Amino acid sequence: MPLDTQKLNSLGLPKPPAETRVVVAMSGGVDSSVVAAMLAEEGYDVVGVTLQLYDHGAALAKKGACCAGVDIHDARRVAEQMGFPHYVLDYENIFKDAVIEEFAESYLGGATPVPCIRCNERVKFKDLLETAKDLDADCMATGHYIQRKLGEHGPELHSAADANRDQSYFLFSTTPDQLEFLRFPLGHLQSKAETRALAAKYGLTVADKPDSQDICFVPDGNYAGVIEKLRPGSVAPGEIVHADGRVLGHHKGVIHYTIGQRRGLGIGGLDEPLYVVKLDVDSRRVVVGPKEMLSTRTVPVREINWLGDVPLASRTEWHVSVKVRSTRPPREAILRARPDGTAEVELLTPEEGVSPGQACVFYETGGTRILGGGWIWRGY
Template sequence: MPSGDFQLAEPLNARRIVVAMSGGVDSSVVAALAAQTGAETIGVTLQLYDHGEAVGRAGSCCAGRDIRDARAVCDKLGIAHYVFDHASSFRETVIDDFADEYLAGRTPIPCVKCNMGPKFTDLFALARDLGADCLATGHYVQRVIGRAGPELHRGADPARDQSYFLFATTAAQLDYLRFPLGGMPKARVRELAAEIGLGVAAKPDSQDICFVPDRDYAGLVKKLRPEADTRGDIVDETGRKLGEHRGLIHFTVGQRRGLEIGGTPEPLYVVRLDAARREVVVGPKSALAVRAARIDGLNWLGAGYDAASDGPMSVKVRSLAKPVPARIEGDRVLFEMPEYGVAPGQAAVLYSGERVLGGGWIRETERAELIAN
């Protein structure tokens, strides 16, 4: 069996690897690859919210069933498995932030906040406390040693690449992380799981945010922030009232469905959300075109960016979008061509070819016609 990304300087039987285990097939195969190296391998699962709420919630990465699956895999492999309760930290750094972002009219990405907090901060501390030499995860990204040290690259399988969600990784974290699955297609990972005899080999992938049952984001936000369900007006870009909405939490930039406005000469889309006025501002598709986005918390990963040696820069503004040509000027990302559906609260992730340069949080956008060529 291949040892994947585990290339350690000292004899493997003198090393210790901690594996972040969610109970799914990906992290289970990572644990198996780690154990195959001869290193002492420890599986760690973070309990991120109440077990009672999670039981029976299929496809949730932190559910009670998934913790049991992770433990069963560790038993099969003959390695230790620990569960740590980090529900309080997860509530504060991920769930509360998720609700507050929607309340502010932004579209959050809780998976990034989870990586920045419980996974790549809390788990790091746990792994070091356990004396591990590295922390391995099941993310589909690649860690490549470049001219100035470790670099983060996109996963080899474009359909599985998760680099967008790891833009906030620090250089110190990347030095400690390992991603054994980054060079594999998902089909091969399932084959490995079946060859090893892991019970999770055919387990479905998680499709939802782990703490949101049935994708009812609005329902969760209303539970946490009752004021989020306040009604307001749907207006055009001149401020003319076209209708009413039942809460900003039901809308995001670029959305067309759910507006329930008829009699317009062309389809209308959500152009922006004005939380202060509780207004959903709508317009034609052309109104969604932006040429720049202002970003906060810009994180440069690795040696930075040198156009002469690294080549053209590109940016992704949604996890499923393709990278498009762009450049950075201060705190602004300028797109070479107008980009659509750029939503505050999402991330602008910067690439140079396959390498992740870093990224930041989109706070506001600038309309295409307002930017000088």
């Protein structure tokens, strides 16, 4: 039967499920476990893969970190229950080189990095995706809350149906080639309750497992502590300085502060509320000032991944919506490409606390499509 007349399966492939091999990236959490169980029940040739990304010894009993040893055990148990093979791949060296090292350098440089984006970009959707192809998979499925839709020019990336679970901010760097191979079976669900109900339906022991909250290699949320272990002796004390030049106090290291921070500055007794407005790494100064100094209208971005149907540089400017933090709703903006491959985003309404190291993600105005994004690389 010609491919164009053959019926497509639920993953959009022209094969019966039993002849369609799907590698499922399994973190051990409820989301990816449900994806694997769902596809196995539909009759797909499922292969579960869990990545060992760092030394689990210190986090074996830590349930809030996505890659702790207990999660590998949970993923394996789901595979045994649903009757498909499961592999654990040692990606510690890849993860250290591609994610952790940059995280440390970025923090020491005064930025506020988002290592989960780099992990998706450089590990899961690069090395793991290639491994899936080596396993003769037809596609790779994950438990991310995002939608893949077929458009006029091929697969498009769209926000999840549930805005509260949407993970598009963390997946903006997914390339068109990767999007051809990836599938996101949970993106259309209306709530996390639906996912947990499916887990209960399949009888999965992870049905009530809490969501991961922390960066997997920072299971206690202490970023500075991780940096000090990775770069011993690199954290130096310095001054806390008002934007008008007054020295207000001293700190034990710039890495203990982030742009927009108000609490825990150690400079109490002042009449006005002060916020961190700049981190001057070279002079080891934390600069503080009034809230209005946090307002930013112009955001420079680089390392742009563009998912539009025509090249970014084909227009002088694009009217888009953007997110400069994962927890904030998209805001209207104008995107202008530069000849050197970078771009400038003009926010129509100023945002507070825009920080180098964060991502700026582009969305179709009034729609759900992700047009790409880039990395904020210096503050104004």
